[in-house]
Amino acid sequence: MSPPITPAEAEVFERFHDAVFVRDMEGNIRFWNCASAKLYGWPSCTALGAHARTLLQCRHEKEHYDAVHARLLADGYWEGELSRLTGTGIRRLVNARWSLRRDASGQPIGVLETGYDISSAKETERHLKASEYRYRNLFQAMAASFWELDFTAVGPKIRALLDAGVHDLEAHFLAHPEVVRDFMQSTQVVDLNDHSVRLFGRGDRTEMLGNIDRYWPDESIQVYARCVVKSLAGQPDNIEVTRMRTLEGKEFECLFTACFSKENIARGVILIGIIDLSELVEARHALEIMQTELAHVARVSILGELSASITHEINQPLTSISTYAQAGLRWLQRPEPDLREVENALVQIVDEAQRTDDVITRIRSMALRRPAQERDLALNEVIQDSLKFTDHELRKNSVRLTTDLATSLPPVRADRVLMQQVIVNLVMNAAQAMACANSSTRELTVRSALLDAREVRLEVLDSGPGIAPGLEGKLFDSFFTTKATGMGMGLPICRSIIEAAGGVIQLANRDDGKGGARVAFTLPALPQSNALGRGFPHAPS
Incomplete structure (x- = not known):
């Protein structure tokens, strides 16, 4: 039987960064490079001659060993993931590739394996999938509207404005709302959660995909413009209370949040969250009405307590008016009426009447039921x-x-x-x-x-x-x-x-x-x- 590996091959394999070892058809290790010693923690003096499955306590992640060996003999090649125990007692996940080696007559004489550690990559992938799963659940389950927007088509438009000499984008957007509308028509909804469909749509999620222009009333488009400005300035988010519009054309007040993470901006993606404030606005309005009513009741109660004072304030000018009127009549009834005294009495009557009017106006203003001004x-x-x-x-x-x-x-x-x-x-x-x-x-x-x-x-x-x-x-x-x-x-x-x-x-x-x-x-x-x-x-x- 030919040796499993030649000296020339051994020299080449020693230069590999991947772990390379050769076992005979009985599974005994006949070659073990330095990268194998580093990966598995066993020196060559220990590994050589040892049975590979016994030394490494190999576990196939998806297939039984006998089935894998049968495929190797049939195809001459196998690749997959193996769980192996190192000399330090740590299990590592290895991506292994097996090649069947044959002699001159075509008979199998050994197996050449190359492999590299994928433990960290798999752990990262697992965390990423778990994170993505949590994100997807949150995205769908939250009682708030979440959207993922693609604004890659907006980038060339911004560069065109900057190249044209526009330095203050915010001022330019204020002066040219049609530019903001054009940007919005180029911004696409690529994903949204179920709550968004309930809040904005008519039950069909695909109907809501497309440009975002239709969801923004004219009074709110500068919120989008500020998002563009803040994302370019490297700010992390934009949070404002604004108004948005459903597919049916109904407008409502909402808390709008846009997130500009560096990773998403690099991908041309913006995540936005929208919380409907309609019920809060209605509750706030009802509270204001109740406070107005309570304040009115309290004012009426105060006026009731002050009734004696109010009566006194009104009686004083009324008594004076009566007195001056009687005096004026007496001056007129004289054989020679004293018109100067009559004029003075009339002036006093006018002054006291105005005083009475001032008192009544003051009382009326206190008694009125009206919102704060x-x-x-x-x-x-x-x-x-x-x-x-x-x-x-x-x-x-x-x-x-x-x-x-x-x-x-x-x-x-x-x-x-x-x-x-x-x-x-x-x-x-x-x-x-x-x-x-x-x-x-x-x-x-x-x-x-x-x-x-x-x-x-x-x-x-x-x-x-x-x-x-x-x-x-x-x-x-x-x-x-x-x-x-x-x-x-x-x-x-x-x-x-x-x-x-x-x-x-x-x-x-x-x-x-x-x-x-x-x-x-x-x-x-x-x-x-x-x-x-x-x-x-x-x-x-």
């Missing part, structure tokens, strides 16, 4: 106007009012009527707290101030009993009240009004060495430049 306000003016509502109530309860209003306050942005509601509520609460406690000294201070040029603060300080221990954190809770006939909605509504205007309201006992409570709220101050532009007076130099 924010505008620039001079807080001191709102304070002074609000205190007119409480004048009679303060005098009835023997409360001495002091105002300490800072000059040249910057304006704030809020609803005038709602701010009046807050101030009246806070002043009334303080007056009633002092009256209910039979405080011997009933002093109320309303103070405004500017904090760090960024916030305007209003404080209401009383000389009443203060806040009882344990109640500090409860007074702003809905339906919590210390009044026998209270609803517990006044302070919670005040807080919602202040917070909606971007401010903060706090209630605590006074910390200036005097007894009583202190309630204060702050609102963001508008920049002075904005105030001047809106007609507010210049600050003193």
